Amino acid sequence: MKQAHLFSLLLLLFIPTLATHADSDQRHEIKIQKYQFHPQEITIKQGDSIRWTNHEKRQYHTIWFEPLDEKEPDYFFPGESYERVFNQPGTYHYRCGPHPKMTGVVHVK
Ligand SMILES: [Cu+2]
Secondary structure (H helix, E strand, O other): OHHHHHHHHHHHHHHHHHHHHHHOOOEEEEEEEOOEEEOOEEEEOOOOEEEEEEOOOOOOEOOEOHHHOOOOOOOEOOOOEEEEEOOOOEEEEEEOOOOOOOEEEEEEO
């Protein structure tokens, strides 16, 4: 009896949290392997973030939004990742600093 009570109390506490979570900002994953971004093109919502993770054996990379006139970020090595939040809608082209042929696109709706 007491346990059933506790369970419904927990449900009441958790349901609103779950509901808001479904609407909240998402984190998307991009894998870097064999000098390629997977996926190479991605569409996300305003406020979402992307995490690029380096899955190479020994090669470092950067995620550089060069057209935004930004400075190239630091290299990140196998097992490391780079994360960025996108708060403005638009189309964002990026590339890897040391490997100009590695390019990707982020669409923010
Ligand atoms: Cu690279």
